[in-house]
Amino acid sequence: MKHLMAVSVLSLLGIFVALYLLLWKIGVLGDLSCTTDGCETVQTSAYSDFLGVPVALYGVVGFAALFVVSLLGLQPRWLERREPTILVTALSGIGLAFSAYLTYLEAWVIHAWCQWCVASAVIIAVIFALSLLGSLIWQNSETEA
Amino acid sequence: MARALNMKYFYALLGVIAVAGTAAIWLASRGGAPPVRVLDEPLSLGASAFPGYVMGSDSAPVEIVQYADYTCAHCATFTVLHGPTIVNRLVQTGKARLRFRGFALYGVSLLPMNAAECAGEQGKFWEMHDALMFNQNEWYSDPKWHTSRSTIRTFRRYARDAGVDVEQYDKCVEEGRYYDRIIATREEISAAGLRSTPTFDVGPYRAIGMISYDSLRAMVETVAEERQ
Numbered sequence: 001m002k003h004l005m006a007v008s009v010l011s012l013l014g015i016f017v018a019l020y021l022l023l024w025k026i027g028v029l030g031d032l033s034c035t036t037d038g039c040e041t042v043q044t045s046a047y048s049d050f051l052g053v054p055v056a057l058y059g060v061v062g063f064a065a066l067f068v069v070s071l072l073g074l075q076p077r078w079l080e081r082r083e084p085t086i087l088v089t090a091l092s093g094i095g096l097a098f099s100a101y102l103t104y105l106e107a108w109v110i111h112a113w114c115q116w117c118v119a120s121a122v123i124i125a126v127i128f129a130l131s132l133l134g135s136l137i138w139q140n141s142e143t144e145a
Numbered sequence: 146m147a148r149a150l151n152m153k154y155f156y157a158l159l160g161v162i163a164v165a166g167t168a169a170i171w172l173a174s175r176g177g178a179p180p181v182r183v184l185d186e187p188l189s190l191g192a193s194a195f196p197g198y199v200m201g202s203d204s205a206p207v208e209i210v211q212y213a214d215y216t217c218a219h220c221a222t223f224t225v226l227h228g229p230t231i232v233n234r235l236v237q238t239g240k241a242r243l244r245f246r247g248f249a250l251y252g253v254s255l256l257p258m259n260a261a262e263c264a265g266e267q268g269k270f271w272e273m274h275d276a277l278m279f280n281q282n283e284w285y286s287d288p289k290w291h292t293s294r295s296t297i298r299t300f301r302r303y304a305r306d307a308g309v310d311v312e313q314y315d316k317c318v319e320e321g322r323y324y325d326r327i328i329a330t331r332e333e334i335s336a337a338g339l340r341s342t343p344t345f346d347v348g349p350y351r352a353i354g355m356i357s358y359d360s361l362r363a364m365v366e367t368v369a370e371e372r373q
Contacts, residue, residue, distance in 0.1 A: 005155050008155075008159060009158060009159065009162065012159055012162050012163065012166070013162060013166070015166070016162075016166030016167075016169070016170065019166075019170060020169075020170055020173065023170065023174065024355075025222075025226075026226065026357075027222075027223075027226050027227060027355060027356070027357035027358065028174060028357060029170075029173050029174050033173065043222075047282075074152070074155075109286070110286055111286070111288060
């Protein structure tokens with residue numbers, strides 16, 4: 001249960017990080033706060049879109065899905081079931097793979113770092129680690145029972 | 146009971162994060178928005194080294210003057226995100242005309258700007274302009290782009306795709322035919338106090354930095370109303 005609470009908190013943070021990047025990308029925000037001096041380079045690169053959709057939008061949708069699933073998993077009806085944890089693990093695994101690809105692009109293709117993208121990658125990595133840990137604990141407790 | 150209490154704190158924490166996140170983005174959208182200020186005296190084009198390229202009707206009631214550099218990431222983003230909308234909704238409808246003034250921020254800015262000018266002398270400025278802006282990442286992401294032969298080949302490809310006579314274009318690029326004019330324009334714009342790109346002048350109003358289409362449209366409408 002605790003891992004789903006942590007996933008909810010982290011995914012909510014992730015939503016705001018991705019939303020911030022998305023709003024800048026579509027011109028709603030005038031200036032992008034950045035201490036790494038590479039945010040604009042990354043956000044205006046050809047890799048900031050995937051299949052014609054801003055990458056940040058995938059982030060918003062992905063974190064929102066994780067937020068909803070983790071919250072559902074905390075409801076009494078689902079509390080004793082492992083499906084929400086498995087779903088969170090699967091979703092965050094996909095998110096982590098996508099983030100790893102984007103981080104690779106920053107490091108070796110674009111040669112610039114965007115702190116918000118890195119923050120998003122760290123968040124999804126922690127979510128995946130927690131949900132994987134939750135899945136393993138669940139599996140062990142079921143085996144012992 | 147203990148669980149209910151835990152959940153109460155948990156939901157309170159989510160609420161705090163939601164409020165803080167919303168407030169942070171709201172503040173960013175206000176504080177980060179580029180300032181629109183009234184100019185004491187709009188930059189005159191009368192004695193210009195080069196007044197820029199114009200798209201749209203001479204009879205349009207309002208003129209948008211855009212100062213931009215092809216090596217500026219925000220300029221490319223603006224062109225990609227809002228360029229087509231401006232052309233479709235403001236220029237083609239006759240509400241405004243667009244004047245592009247190249248503002249070479251750096252020495253290396255001369256290369257793409259001269260390439261655009263070389264296409265421009267064959268009447269293909271806007272095609273080349275769009276190619277350079279829309280594909281900025283293709284040539285600008287290479288840290289050595291300004292010394293790379295492949296950049297010249299890339300620009301040449303853009304020119305050819307734009308329908309430019311490549312033989313004439315090559316000669317123009319090799320000569321650096323427009324370097325002097327580009328530098329003179331830069332000095333003129335700098336002397337008028339302009340420091341960054343993109344910058345937009347609409348009548349007596351100036352917006353600096355990345356702005357939304359809605360902000361630009363609002364400036365155009367305000368000036369049009371003031372002139373009625």
